[in-house]
Amino acid sequence: MAALATAFLALVVLAAVAAPVVSPHPPTRQQIARRLTPPAWMPGGSPEHLLGADQLGRDIASRILFGARISLTVAALAVGIAAATGVSLGVVAGYYGAWADRVLTRLADIQLAFPLTLLVITLIAILGPGLVNVVAALGLGGWAAYFRMTRAQVLMVREMEYVMAARCLGVPDARIAWRHVLPNAISPLIVLASFSVAQVIILESALSFLGLGVQPPTPTWGGMLADSRDYLAIAWWLAASPGLALTLTVLAINLVGDWLRDRLDPRLVL
Numbered sequence: 001m002a003a004l005a006t007a008f009l010a011l012v013v014l015a016a017v018a019a020p021v022v023s024p025h026p027p028t029r030q031q032i033a034r035r036l037t038p039p040a041w042m043p044g045g046s047p048e049h050l051l052g053a054d055q056l057g058r059d060i061a062s063r064i065l066f067g068a069r070i071s072l073t074v075a076a077l078a079v080g081i082a083a084a085t086g087v088s089l090g091v092v093a094g095y096y097g098a099w100a101d102r103v104l105t106r107l108a109d110i111q112l113a114f115p116l117t118l119l120v121i122t123l124i125a126i127l128g129p130g131l132v133n134v135v136a137a138l139g140l141g142g143w144a145a146y147f148r149m150t151r152a153q154v155l156m157v158r159e160m161e162y163v164m165a166a167r168c169l170g171v172p173d174a175r176i177a178w179r180h181v182l183p184n185a186i187s188p189l190i191v192l193a194s195f196s197v198a199q200v201i202i203l204e205s206a207l208s209f210l211g212l213g214v215q216p217p218t219p220t221w222g223g224m225l226a227d228s229r230d231y232l233a234i235a236w237w238l239a240a241s242p243g244l245a246l247t248l249t250v251l252a253i254n255l256v257g258d259w260l261r262d263r264l265d266p267r268l269v270l
Contacts, residue, residue: 002259006251007251012249016068021215023062024048028217029201031057036235052237054227060241063219065243070220071249074135086146087182093147094154106152108144113261116141120203126210131214138200147190153185153187160184187243187264194257198250205246 015022025048037053038045045052051060053187068259086087093101123137155162158181166176207213208222228238 001255005255008248009256012068012252013072014073015065019062019065019069023059025059025062027058027062027066029058033057034107036231036238038235039237039241042237051241052235054238055231059226060237063224064221064242064245067152067219067221067224068213068245068249070131070218071201071204073244074138074204074214075197077135078138078142078204080214081135081194082142082196083140083146083171083189086143087149087150087189089143090147090150091154091177091182095150095158095173095181101151103187104147108147111141111144112148116199117203117206120207121210121212124207124221128206128213129215133217134204134213136231138203142196142200145192145196146184146189150182150185150186153188154181157181191257191261191264192265194253194260196223198253198257201246201250255265 032055034046034049034053034057034114035055037049037057039052040047040050042052049059049061051064053059054063089104093104109217120137120141123141124133127133127137141268154177163176163180166180171180204213205220205222205225208220209226210222213222214220224242225239228235231238
């Protein structure tokens with residue numbers, strides 16, 4: 001299952017990167033005469049629109065490909081911001097301790113007291129919708145989880161014998177923290193990041209569904225689901241195609257995350 005999930009994710013990434021080349025139509029081109037065209041295998045379908053056309057005659061397959069670009073871009077940037085911020089502060093708090101640990105831990109506790117979805121929606125309501133603001137809100141909303149895990153790992157690793165030996169040899173604290181402690185605490189952070197990618201994709205789709213994410217005419221999976229609500233009774237494929245793409249992508253990411261957890265956890269390996 002992990003191999004199949006990895007292959008599927010590779011296909012999704014390649015399709016998203018090559019979307020301008022492989023998409024059969026521009027994602028925003030409207031053909032009103034072909035509105036609500038069913039998929040090619042259904043009666044009335046057209047080979048020009050393999051997955052059908054939406055209420056404005058836009059090709060669904062092309063919009064799914066370009067929507068994948070948005071979802072993967074937002075996920076990569078948001079997880080990168082959250083991980084970089086949380087890991088850096090976690091190393092500082094876990095290794096140096098003292099007042100920095102107390103202040104940063106209290107800040108993380110305050111943020112974790114709010115549900116992530118509610119926090120992100122609040123930030124978007126303040127900042128306004130748009131790609132940059134969505135990435136910023138998701139990145140700033142996710143740092144606390146990385147901070148807590150990094151801090152816990154650093155507190156454990158800093159007491160190892162090789163760290164004490166490095167201190168005795170006069171190695172600077174900054175070099176010990178970033179060259180010796182962090183690399184040996186990184187395994188659970190990689191697993192956390194893999195699961196966070198799936199969570200961010202779902203949150204980005206939810207924001208787009210609510211009209212708070214990337215704005216039209218840019219195609220997004222959540223936006224496509226929102227546009228299809230009024231046509232479920234007569235054109236089910238408008239929701240089925242982006243919904244299936246979202247479900248399979250998130251499922252594949254979670255399967256890869258489970259595999260990484262099994263491979264990187266020494267207790268499970270033994």
